[in-house]
Amino acid sequence: MNNNTDLINLIKSNYYKFSKGQKQIAQFIIDHYDKAAFMTAAKIGETVDVSESTVVRFAVSIGYSGFPELQKALQVLIKNKLTTVQRIGLEEDSGNDTDKQQKKIIKNELTNMRNLLDNLDTDAIDKAVDIILNANKVYILGLRTSFTLANYLGFYLDVILDNVKVLNNSGVNSLYEEIIRIKESDVLIVISYPRYSKNTLEATEFVKEHNAKIIAITDTESSPLYPISDVSILAKSSMVSFIDSLVVPMCILNNLIISIGMQEKDEIVEYYKKLEQLWDNHSIYQHD
Structure with missing residues:
Protein backbone atom coordinates (compact mmCIF):
# COMPACT_ATOMS: atom_id res chain seq x y z
CA MET A 1 0.00 0.00 0.00
CA ASN A 2 1.37 3.42 -1.00
CA ASN A 3 1.60 5.55 2.16
CA ASN A 4 0.92 8.68 0.10
CA THR A 5 -2.41 7.40 -1.17
CA ASP A 6 -5.46 9.22 0.18
CA LEU A 7 -7.30 6.34 1.82
CA ILE A 8 -10.78 7.83 1.44
CA ASN A 9 -10.28 8.41 -2.28
CA LEU A 10 -8.94 4.87 -2.60
CA ILE A 11 -12.09 3.46 -0.99
CA LYS A 12 -14.34 5.63 -3.14
CA SER A 13 -12.58 4.64 -6.36
CA ASN A 14 -13.02 0.93 -5.55
CA TYR A 15 -16.57 1.23 -4.21
CA TYR A 16 -18.21 -0.33 -7.28
CA LYS A 17 -16.13 -3.51 -6.85
CA PHE A 18 -17.21 -4.20 -3.27
CA SER A 19 -19.77 -6.75 -2.16
CA LYS A 20 -22.88 -5.56 -0.35
CA GLY A 21 -21.26 -6.03 3.08
CA GLN A 22 -18.03 -4.36 1.99
CA LYS A 23 -19.98 -1.38 0.69
CA GLN A 24 -21.53 -0.96 4.14
CA ILE A 25 -18.04 -0.97 5.68
CA ALA A 26 -16.74 1.44 3.04
CA GLN A 27 -19.58 3.89 3.61
CA PHE A 28 -19.09 3.77 7.37
CA ILE A 29 -15.37 4.54 7.03
CA ILE A 30 -16.04 7.36 4.55
CA ASP A 31 -18.62 8.93 6.86
CA HIS A 32 -16.93 8.19 10.21
CA TYR A 33 -13.21 7.62 9.60
CA ASP A 34 -12.42 9.54 12.80
CA LYS A 35 -14.25 6.92 14.87
CA ALA A 36 -13.35 3.90 12.70
CA ALA A 37 -9.66 4.55 13.34
CA PHE A 38 -10.10 3.49 16.98
CA MET A 39 -12.61 0.66 16.56
CA THR A 40 -11.77 -3.02 16.34
CA ALA A 41 -12.74 -5.05 13.28
CA ALA A 42 -15.38 -6.77 15.39
CA LYS A 43 -16.84 -3.44 16.53
CA ILE A 44 -17.03 -2.07 12.98
CA GLY A 45 -18.69 -5.31 11.88
CA GLU A 46 -21.22 -5.05 14.70
CA THR A 47 -21.92 -1.41 13.85
CA VAL A 48 -22.68 -2.05 10.16
CA ASP A 49 -24.14 -5.54 10.68
CA VAL A 50 -21.49 -7.66 8.99
CA SER A 51 -19.07 -10.28 10.33
CA GLU A 52 -15.59 -9.48 11.65
CA SER A 53 -14.10 -11.61 8.89
CA THR A 54 -15.86 -9.42 6.30
CA VAL A 55 -14.12 -6.37 7.76
CA VAL A 56 -10.76 -8.15 7.56
CA ARG A 57 -11.41 -9.18 3.94
CA PHE A 58 -12.38 -5.58 3.15
CA ALA A 59 -8.96 -4.38 4.39
CA VAL A 60 -7.19 -6.98 2.24
CA SER A 61 -9.30 -6.08 -0.81
CA ILE A 62 -7.94 -2.52 -0.84
CA GLY A 63 -4.32 -3.58 -0.51
CA TYR A 64 -3.62 -3.97 3.21
CA SER A 65 -2.17 -7.07 4.85
CA GLY A 66 -5.03 -7.07 7.36
CA PHE A 67 -7.23 -4.88 9.52
CA PRO A 68 -4.43 -3.61 11.86
CA GLU A 69 -2.60 -2.08 8.90
CA LEU A 70 -5.80 -0.42 7.68
CA GLN A 71 -6.42 0.91 11.19
CA LYS A 72 -2.93 2.45 11.31
CA ALA A 73 -3.56 4.11 7.95
CA LEU A 74 -6.82 5.56 9.30
CA GLN A 75 -5.01 6.95 12.33
CA VAL A 76 -2.44 8.64 10.09
CA LEU A 77 -5.29 10.00 8.00
CA ILE A 78 -7.10 11.63 10.92
CA LYS A 79 -3.92 13.20 12.26
CA ASN A 80 -3.48 14.90 8.90
CA LYS A 81 -7.12 15.82 8.22
CA LEU A 82 -8.85 16.54 11.52
CA THR A 83 -9.20 20.14 12.64
CA THR A 84 -8.54 21.11 16.25
CA VAL A 85 -12.31 21.32 16.88
CA GLN A 86 -12.79 17.78 15.56
CA ARG A 87 -9.97 16.52 17.78
CA ILE A 88 -11.66 18.02 20.82
CA GLY A 89 -14.84 16.23 19.79
CA LEU A 90 -13.03 12.90 19.84
CA GLU A 91 -11.89 13.52 23.41
CA GLU A 92 -15.45 14.29 24.50
CA ASP A 93 -16.38 10.74 23.48
CA SER A 94 -14.12 9.35 26.20
CA GLY A 95 -16.56 10.26 28.97
CA ASN A 96 -16.35 12.28 32.16
CA ASP A 97 -14.20 9.96 34.28
CA THR A 98 -11.21 12.31 34.76
CA ASP A 99 -9.10 9.76 36.64
CA LYS A 100 -9.53 7.23 33.85
CA GLN A 101 -8.88 9.86 31.19
CA GLN A 102 -5.68 11.12 32.84
CA LYS A 103 -4.28 7.61 33.16
CA LYS A 104 -5.29 6.86 29.58
CA ILE A 105 -3.19 9.81 28.38
CA ILE A 106 -0.11 8.52 30.21
CA LYS A 107 -0.68 4.95 29.00
CA ASN A 108 -0.91 6.28 25.46
CA GLU A 109 2.44 8.04 25.84
CA LEU A 110 4.00 4.88 27.30
CA THR A 111 2.72 2.89 24.32
CA ASN A 112 4.23 5.45 21.96
CA MET A 113 7.57 5.22 23.79
CA ARG A 114 7.54 1.42 23.62
CA ASN A 115 6.85 1.60 19.89
CA LEU A 116 9.75 4.02 19.52
CA LEU A 117 12.06 1.65 21.42
CA GLU A 264 32.53 16.18 21.21
CA LYS A 265 32.97 15.30 24.88
CA ASP A 266 36.22 17.18 25.55
CA GLU A 267 34.86 20.43 24.10
CA ILE A 268 31.66 20.14 26.16
CA VAL A 269 33.58 19.57 29.40
CA GLU A 270 35.73 22.62 28.75
CA TYR A 271 32.68 24.71 27.85
CA TYR A 272 30.85 23.83 31.05
CA LYS A 273 33.91 24.46 33.21
CA LYS A 274 33.94 28.02 31.93
CA LEU A 275 30.18 28.34 32.37
CA GLU A 276 30.29 27.08 35.96
CA GLN A 277 32.88 29.73 36.80
CA LEU A 278 30.71 32.44 35.22
CA TRP A 279 27.60 31.20 37.04
CA ASP A 280 29.45 31.30 40.37
CA ASN A 281 30.85 34.77 39.72
CA HIS A 282 27.44 36.20 38.88
CA SER A 283 25.39 34.17 41.39
CA ILE A 284 23.20 32.69 38.66
CA TYR A 285 22.02 29.82 40.83
CA GLN A 286 20.87 29.78 44.46
CA HIS A 287 23.35 28.25 46.88
CA ASP A 288 22.51 26.75 50.28
Whole structure:
Protein backbone atom coordinates (compact mmCIF):
# COMPACT_ATOMS: atom_id res chain seq x y z
CA MET A 1 0.00 0.00 0.00
CA ASN A 2 1.37 3.42 -1.00
CA ASN A 3 1.60 5.55 2.16
CA ASN A 4 0.92 8.68 0.10
CA THR A 5 -2.41 7.40 -1.17
CA ASP A 6 -5.46 9.22 0.18
CA LEU A 7 -7.30 6.34 1.82
CA ILE A 8 -10.78 7.83 1.44
CA ASN A 9 -10.28 8.41 -2.28
CA LEU A 10 -8.94 4.87 -2.60
CA ILE A 11 -12.09 3.46 -0.99
CA LYS A 12 -14.34 5.63 -3.14
CA SER A 13 -12.58 4.64 -6.36
CA ASN A 14 -13.02 0.93 -5.55
CA TYR A 15 -16.57 1.23 -4.21
CA TYR A 16 -18.21 -0.33 -7.28
CA LYS A 17 -16.13 -3.51 -6.85
CA PHE A 18 -17.21 -4.20 -3.27
CA SER A 19 -19.77 -6.75 -2.16
CA LYS A 20 -22.88 -5.56 -0.35
CA GLY A 21 -21.26 -6.03 3.08
CA GLN A 22 -18.03 -4.36 1.99
CA LYS A 23 -19.98 -1.38 0.69
CA GLN A 24 -21.53 -0.96 4.14
CA ILE A 25 -18.04 -0.97 5.68
CA ALA A 26 -16.74 1.44 3.04
CA GLN A 27 -19.58 3.89 3.61
CA PHE A 28 -19.09 3.77 7.37
CA ILE A 29 -15.37 4.54 7.03
CA ILE A 30 -16.04 7.36 4.55
CA ASP A 31 -18.62 8.93 6.86
CA HIS A 32 -16.93 8.19 10.21
CA TYR A 33 -13.21 7.62 9.60
CA ASP A 34 -12.42 9.54 12.80
CA LYS A 35 -14.25 6.92 14.87
CA ALA A 36 -13.35 3.90 12.70
CA ALA A 37 -9.66 4.55 13.34
CA PHE A 38 -10.10 3.49 16.98
CA MET A 39 -12.61 0.66 16.56
CA THR A 40 -11.77 -3.02 16.34
CA ALA A 41 -12.74 -5.05 13.28
CA ALA A 42 -15.38 -6.77 15.39
CA LYS A 43 -16.84 -3.44 16.53
CA ILE A 44 -17.03 -2.07 12.98
CA GLY A 45 -18.69 -5.31 11.88
CA GLU A 46 -21.22 -5.05 14.70
CA THR A 47 -21.92 -1.41 13.85
CA VAL A 48 -22.68 -2.05 10.16
CA ASP A 49 -24.14 -5.54 10.68
CA VAL A 50 -21.49 -7.66 8.99
CA SER A 51 -19.07 -10.28 10.33
CA GLU A 52 -15.59 -9.48 11.65
CA SER A 53 -14.10 -11.61 8.89
CA THR A 54 -15.86 -9.42 6.30
CA VAL A 55 -14.12 -6.37 7.76
CA VAL A 56 -10.76 -8.15 7.56
CA ARG A 57 -11.41 -9.18 3.94
CA PHE A 58 -12.38 -5.58 3.15
CA ALA A 59 -8.96 -4.38 4.39
CA VAL A 60 -7.19 -6.98 2.24
CA SER A 61 -9.30 -6.08 -0.81
CA ILE A 62 -7.94 -2.52 -0.84
CA GLY A 63 -4.32 -3.58 -0.51
CA TYR A 64 -3.62 -3.97 3.21
CA SER A 65 -2.17 -7.07 4.85
CA GLY A 66 -5.03 -7.07 7.36
CA PHE A 67 -7.23 -4.88 9.52
CA PRO A 68 -4.43 -3.61 11.86
CA GLU A 69 -2.60 -2.08 8.90
CA LEU A 70 -5.80 -0.42 7.68
CA GLN A 71 -6.42 0.91 11.19
CA LYS A 72 -2.93 2.45 11.31
CA ALA A 73 -3.56 4.11 7.95
CA LEU A 74 -6.82 5.56 9.30
CA GLN A 75 -5.01 6.95 12.33
CA VAL A 76 -2.44 8.64 10.09
CA LEU A 77 -5.29 10.00 8.00
CA ILE A 78 -7.10 11.63 10.92
CA LYS A 79 -3.92 13.20 12.26
CA ASN A 80 -3.48 14.90 8.90
CA LYS A 81 -7.12 15.82 8.22
CA LEU A 82 -8.85 16.54 11.52
CA THR A 83 -9.20 20.14 12.64
CA THR A 84 -8.54 21.11 16.25
CA VAL A 85 -12.31 21.32 16.88
CA GLN A 86 -12.79 17.78 15.56
CA ARG A 87 -9.97 16.52 17.78
CA ILE A 88 -11.66 18.02 20.82
CA GLY A 89 -14.84 16.23 19.79
CA LEU A 90 -13.03 12.90 19.84
CA GLU A 91 -11.89 13.52 23.41
CA GLU A 92 -15.45 14.29 24.50
CA ASP A 93 -16.38 10.74 23.48
CA SER A 94 -14.12 9.35 26.20
CA GLY A 95 -16.56 10.26 28.97
CA ASN A 96 -16.35 12.28 32.16
CA ASP A 97 -14.20 9.96 34.28
CA THR A 98 -11.21 12.31 34.76
CA ASP A 99 -9.10 9.76 36.64
CA LYS A 100 -9.53 7.23 33.85
CA GLN A 101 -8.88 9.86 31.19
CA GLN A 102 -5.68 11.12 32.84
CA LYS A 103 -4.28 7.61 33.16
CA LYS A 104 -5.29 6.86 29.58
CA ILE A 105 -3.19 9.81 28.38
CA ILE A 106 -0.11 8.52 30.21
CA LYS A 107 -0.68 4.95 29.00
CA ASN A 108 -0.91 6.28 25.46
CA GLU A 109 2.44 8.04 25.84
CA LEU A 110 4.00 4.88 27.30
CA THR A 111 2.72 2.89 24.32
CA ASN A 112 4.23 5.45 21.96
CA MET A 113 7.57 5.22 23.79
CA ARG A 114 7.54 1.42 23.62
CA ASN A 115 6.85 1.60 19.89
CA LEU A 116 9.75 4.02 19.52
CA LEU A 117 12.06 1.65 21.42
CA ASP A 118 10.99 -1.30 19.28
CA ASN A 119 11.28 0.54 15.97
CA LEU A 120 14.09 3.05 16.55
CA ASP A 121 16.19 3.45 13.42
CA THR A 122 19.65 3.76 14.97
CA ASP A 123 21.28 3.82 11.55
CA ALA A 124 19.30 6.95 10.66
CA ILE A 125 20.43 8.64 13.88
CA ASP A 126 24.07 7.68 13.25
CA LYS A 127 23.85 9.05 9.71
CA ALA A 128 22.25 12.27 10.97
CA VAL A 129 25.01 12.72 13.58
CA ASP A 130 27.66 12.30 10.90
CA ILE A 131 26.00 14.87 8.61
CA ILE A 132 25.64 17.40 11.44
CA LEU A 133 29.24 17.06 12.63
CA ASN A 134 30.55 17.51 9.08
CA ALA A 135 28.28 20.41 8.10
CA ASN A 136 29.66 23.89 7.62
CA LYS A 137 26.50 25.36 9.18
CA VAL A 138 23.54 23.73 10.93
CA TYR A 139 20.11 25.30 10.45
CA ILE A 140 17.14 24.17 12.56
CA LEU A 141 13.54 24.74 11.47
CA GLY A 142 10.34 24.05 13.35
CA LEU A 143 7.18 26.14 13.17
CA ARG A 144 4.13 26.37 15.40
CA THR A 145 4.29 23.64 18.08
CA SER A 146 7.51 22.30 16.58
CA PHE A 147 9.19 25.64 17.30
CA THR A 148 9.44 24.51 20.93
CA LEU A 149 11.35 21.43 19.77
CA ALA A 150 13.55 23.47 17.43
CA ASN A 151 14.52 25.86 20.23
CA TYR A 152 15.30 22.96 22.57
CA LEU A 153 17.50 21.26 19.98
CA GLY A 154 19.17 24.56 19.09
CA PHE A 155 19.93 25.39 22.73
CA TYR A 156 21.89 22.18 23.29
CA LEU A 157 23.54 21.93 19.88
CA ASP A 158 24.80 25.48 20.40
CA VAL A 159 26.57 24.22 23.52
CA ILE A 160 28.33 21.51 21.52
CA LEU A 161 28.89 23.25 18.18
CA ASP A 162 29.66 26.82 17.10
CA ASN A 163 27.77 26.83 13.80
CA VAL A 164 24.12 26.44 14.80
CA LYS A 165 21.22 28.71 13.85
CA VAL A 166 17.57 28.26 14.84
CA LEU A 167 15.47 29.85 12.12
CA ASN A 168 13.08 32.62 13.07
CA ASN A 169 9.41 31.96 13.69
CA SER A 170 8.25 35.51 13.01
CA GLY A 171 7.15 35.16 9.40
CA VAL A 172 7.75 33.68 5.95
CA ASN A 173 9.77 36.65 4.68
CA SER A 174 12.26 36.60 7.55
CA LEU A 175 12.53 32.82 7.21
CA TYR A 176 13.66 33.02 3.58
CA GLU A 177 16.04 35.88 4.40
CA GLU A 178 17.74 33.57 6.88
CA ILE A 179 18.16 30.62 4.51
CA ILE A 180 18.87 32.50 1.27
CA ARG A 181 22.62 31.83 1.61
CA ILE A 182 22.36 28.14 2.46
CA LYS A 183 24.99 26.03 0.65
CA GLU A 184 25.64 22.42 -0.27
CA SER A 185 28.00 22.14 2.70
CA ASP A 186 25.20 23.08 5.14
CA VAL A 187 22.43 21.01 6.71
CA LEU A 188 18.84 21.79 7.62
CA ILE A 189 17.29 19.89 10.52
CA VAL A 190 13.55 20.23 10.02
CA ILE A 191 10.91 19.19 12.54
CA SER A 192 7.27 18.82 11.54
CA TYR A 193 4.23 16.86 12.73
CA PRO A 194 0.58 16.74 11.67
CA ARG A 195 -1.01 18.99 10.78
CA TYR A 196 2.06 19.73 8.68
CA SER A 197 2.95 23.39 8.25
CA LYS A 198 2.83 24.53 4.62
CA ASN A 199 5.55 27.12 5.33
CA THR A 200 7.83 24.42 6.74
CA LEU A 201 7.42 22.24 3.67
CA GLU A 202 7.98 25.11 1.21
CA ALA A 203 11.10 26.28 3.06
CA THR A 204 12.47 22.72 3.06
CA GLU A 205 11.83 22.41 -0.68
CA PHE A 206 13.73 25.69 -1.14
CA VAL A 207 16.68 24.21 0.77
CA LYS A 208 16.47 21.05 -1.35
CA GLU A 209 16.80 23.16 -4.50
CA HIS A 210 20.05 24.56 -3.08
CA ASN A 211 21.41 21.01 -2.59
CA ALA A 212 21.96 21.33 1.16
CA LYS A 213 21.51 18.21 3.28
CA ILE A 214 18.14 17.74 4.96
CA ILE A 215 17.48 15.81 8.17
CA ALA A 216 13.77 15.41 8.86
CA ILE A 217 12.37 14.62 12.29
CA THR A 218 8.76 13.70 11.64
CA ASP A 219 6.13 11.06 12.37
CA THR A 220 5.70 8.58 9.51
CA GLU A 221 6.73 7.71 5.97
CA SER A 222 3.56 9.50 4.80
CA SER A 223 4.96 12.85 5.99
CA PRO A 224 5.58 15.23 3.05
CA LEU A 225 9.11 15.75 4.39
CA TYR A 226 10.02 12.06 4.12
CA PRO A 227 10.64 11.85 0.33
CA ILE A 228 12.70 15.07 0.16
CA SER A 229 15.02 14.45 3.12
CA ASP A 230 18.44 12.81 3.05
CA VAL A 231 17.75 11.23 6.44
CA SER A 232 14.38 10.83 8.15
CA ILE A 233 14.20 10.04 11.86
CA LEU A 234 10.68 8.86 12.55
CA ALA A 235 9.13 9.43 15.96
CA LYS A 236 5.56 8.22 15.64
CA SER A 237 2.78 9.23 17.98
CA SER A 238 -0.75 7.82 17.91
CA MET A 239 -2.20 10.45 20.23
CA VAL A 240 -5.13 12.31 18.73
CA SER A 241 -5.91 15.40 20.76
CA PHE A 242 -6.32 19.15 20.45
CA ILE A 243 -2.71 19.38 21.67
CA ASP A 244 0.33 17.90 19.96
CA SER A 245 2.26 15.52 22.18
CA LEU A 246 5.99 16.28 22.21
CA VAL A 247 7.04 13.32 24.36
CA VAL A 248 8.25 10.99 21.60
CA PRO A 249 9.95 13.63 19.41
CA MET A 250 11.62 15.08 22.52
CA CYS A 251 13.09 11.65 23.23
CA ILE A 252 14.46 11.53 19.67
CA LEU A 253 16.04 14.96 20.13
CA ASN A 254 17.67 13.90 23.40
CA ASN A 255 19.07 10.84 21.64
CA LEU A 256 20.44 13.00 18.83
CA ILE A 257 21.96 15.59 21.20
CA ILE A 258 23.66 12.99 23.41
CA SER A 259 24.96 11.06 20.38
CA ILE A 260 26.56 14.24 19.04
CA GLY A 261 27.79 15.24 22.48
CA MET A 262 29.59 11.93 23.03
CA GLN A 263 31.72 12.68 19.98
CA GLU A 264 32.53 16.18 21.21
CA LYS A 265 32.97 15.30 24.88
CA ASP A 266 36.22 17.18 25.55
CA GLU A 267 34.86 20.43 24.10
CA ILE A 268 31.66 20.14 26.16
CA VAL A 269 33.58 19.57 29.40
CA GLU A 270 35.73 22.62 28.75
CA TYR A 271 32.68 24.71 27.85
CA TYR A 272 30.85 23.83 31.05
CA LYS A 273 33.91 24.46 33.21
CA LYS A 274 33.94 28.02 31.93
CA LEU A 275 30.18 28.34 32.37
CA GLU A 276 30.29 27.08 35.96
CA GLN A 277 32.88 29.73 36.80
CA LEU A 278 30.71 32.44 35.22
CA TRP A 279 27.60 31.20 37.04
CA ASP A 280 29.45 31.30 40.37
CA ASN A 281 30.85 34.77 39.72
CA HIS A 282 27.44 36.20 38.88
CA SER A 283 25.39 34.17 41.39
CA ILE A 284 23.20 32.69 38.66
CA TYR A 285 22.02 29.82 40.83
CA GLN A 286 20.87 29.78 44.46
CA HIS A 287 23.35 28.25 46.88
CA ASP A 288 22.51 26.75 50.28
